[in-house]
Amino acid sequence: MPRDASRWRPRTGRAASASRRGSGSMAEQGGPSGGRPEGRGRQRPSGPDRARGGARGPRRRSATAPSARTRRAEPTRFAAYTLLRGVADGAYANLELPAILRRHRLDGRDAAFATELGFGTIRWQGFYDAVIADAAGRPLTRIDPQVLDVLRLGAHQLLGMRVATHAAADQTVGLATVVAGAGAGGFVNAVMRRVSERDLEQWREAVVPPGGGAVSLGVRHSHPEWVVTALRASLLGHGRATAATVDAELEALLEADNDPPRVHLVARPGLSSVAELVAAADAEPSALSPLGVVLRGGDPGAVAAVREGRAAVQDEGSQLLAVALARAEVAPGAPARWLDLCAGPGGKAGVLGALAVEAGADLTAVEVSPHRAELVRRTLAALGRHADGLGRRIEVRTADGRELGEDEPEAYARVLVDAPCTGLGALRRRPEARWRRQPSDVAALAPLQRALLASALDAVAPGGVIGYATCSPHIAETRFVVSDVVKRRRDVEVVDARELFTDAAGRPVPGLGDGPYVQLWPHVHGTDAMFFALVRKLT
Ligand SMILES: C[S@@+](CC[C@H](N)C(=O)[O-])C[C@H]1O[C@@H](n2cnc3c(N)ncnc32)[C@H](O)[C@@H]1O
Incomplete structure (x- = not known):
């Protein structure tokens, strides 16, 4: 979940894609794996203004009645849901994702949207769980795990990706209906309405425990408490921070943990070079590594040197x-x-x-x-x-x-x-x-x-x-x-x-x-x- 909408706006044009989806175009799809994502190929206005429009100030409630909501799962959301279920079964998200994208025939902006939705939801799960428990008025143990994953995806669309409220609610209810039945759709609709009543800052005020300690930072930055404690000790133990600076350093570290990393390639010496990678990809030389480049966008797998094992993502x-x-x-x-x-x-x-x-x-x-x-x-x-x-x-x-x-x-x-x-x-x-x-x-x-x-x-x-x-x-x-x-x-x-x-x-x-x-x-x-x-x- 970004601190502001621009955080999510990326090198790959993902924000434009999210914004387009957020427009609420509800073209019915042919079920979870059928058809293409809504809005595909339509030229709708997008960009910062549009993204911000959904971001600041109280959200407008979706006026759509549950019965009028879509009963289909849109492919990018279904792909992200499949990722979450795979992870719940023990899969590694980064290894699982490529096959899921292939299976759902997602590429370009759609793949980027599904990736951010899946990865972002998993990263921010701790915070969203606190939001969902509050909005649902019940402990998470009383929510079916599949429905909980659907709600987490809905929360990320509302609070982390700034998808327009009615689109996020509609698609989340549709997904719930497909994966858990119509009864779940009604519950999800009610919870999504509650989540959409507050913006990110208001939810932070509502669910982050006061005090600024490990519990509080853990919820705010979506890390388990023991990890916050361990990272604090690491900053001190490696001499990166002192008692006076450790709180600020820790917050900066926790924030950085939630920023999707940029993609770097390494040119294996004797097999490739920084110059080759810069010429072959949308990339610039790394300032840090003499062997590296930073991708501005595009698929690393499309770079010949990577495909041929002369360079690699690293x-x-x-x-x-x-x-x-x-x-x-x-x-x-x-x-x-x-x-x-x-x-x-x-x-x-x-x-x-x-x-x-x-x-x-x-x-x-x-x-x-x-x-x-x-x-x-x-x-x-x-x-x-x-x-x-x-x-x-x-x-x-x-x-x-x-x-x-x-x-x-x-x-x-x-x-x-x-x-x-x-x-x-x-x-x-x-x-x-x-x-x-x-x-x-x-x-x-x-x-x-x-x-x-x-x-x-x-x-x-x-x-x-x-x-x-x-x-x-x-x-x-x-x-x-x-x-x-x-x-x-x-x-x-x-x-x-x-x-x-x-x-x-x-x-x-x-x-x-x-x-x-x-x-x-x-x-x-x-x-x-x-x-x-x-x-x-x-x-
Ligand atoms: C951190 S990973 C190494 C990553 C690797 N150097 C790279 O850059 O791709 C640690 C690896 O050690 C392997 N490993 C664990 N126990 C080992 C052992 N007793 N002998 C050799 N390898 C072991 C794990 O299977 C894992 O692949």
Whole structure:
């Protein structure tokens, strides 16, 4: 849910699409999967004025009687609903969405609308649930889960996307009727009317508990309370904030978590280039990553270099990490072998392997899950052919990284441990993660993270380096893991990693913390909240 309507207005023209749908054109569709979305191809006025018109001031109630509402589900809404049900059954939204869009034959603006409706609703679920409970006058446990998902989608249209009230209400009731029957339609109609009686600010005043603590921030910014508490501790623990500044930093971070990330591409060195991507896509060079571009719009899958595995969609933070490890100083005579110990699905291995080949080294990518190892093979296929041509080797192994240190001691010059973690630093990208993760996950992952790092320390040759990374800033997954493992050994030292992080113009990246570790932040760097520690094996 944006703070103002313009937040949602995007690089892809999605606002225009939403506004068009918000016009209330109610062309009947042929059921959930039939026909095209209403308004498609019609030229209706759209844009900021129109979007704002529905946004400011009290909303007008929809005068349509329930019996006169549509009884069909419009395809973009049905697609978003299907996504929510898939997520409720355990699916990952970002993996599920492409198939849903294909099944509903949605592309362009319609796909963008369905995506924002689905992802935005999932992100803002915590806040909308508070609104719905209030508007329905009953606890959520007394609302059928399917109907609750329909209501969440309706709430996002009203409060987060500024779809006109009558269109949002009509389509939400139609969807409810299709998925849960006419009786549900009446209930949904009543709740939507109540939701539409207040605007966003009024709902905030009504449902956000006072006090500004974790509970209050959790509802306001739609994060579980334990995540708010953990992020606060992370800001303090990494030295990003002090007691005096942490409240403002935390709010900025929580807000950034709710901003859909821009799409970045990485040009794998030797296979593609920033210039190629800028010429081939609606993109501009990244200011942060020397290997990256930022898409202004369009489908990354339409870019030839991406389709061919020479470039890929990748957060700038991940790009910087791979570059940092490749840059770190290694003692002369270290083996010409690099290792990615937790490679699936292969994003960082794609960059690290390309940099290894450039440096005259081989890459071994290890992944324990056979399915994810297969994804790594696919990701690295083009790189493998490129390496073969230069007499280098890219190898993908399905294996347990915890055993590699013992199997191949002191065999590698550079090792990346991109450890399995809670992903609390990538909440922008994985909208359901905040609701699925539990505080107990942190403790459950701790032994695995420590064992993988210990194995990496064994696998690296004297004078070689290990990069330990997570896409979580949680103190227990980052600093505690590194300090715990390193303090048990006499043959390694932690090195200040900050100087390895320079932007596309070669300038030091600001705001990395007090060292020796690096912590990136969405609200500071525009990246996922990636953590990186550099450890060197003594000679
Ligand atoms: C954070 S992800 C890595 C992301 C990857 N580096 C990328 O950039 O695409 C962590 C990966 O570690 C894998 N993993 C978990 N336990 C492992 C183990 N014991 N050995 C090797 N890989 C493991 C997980 O299956 C997961 O694919």
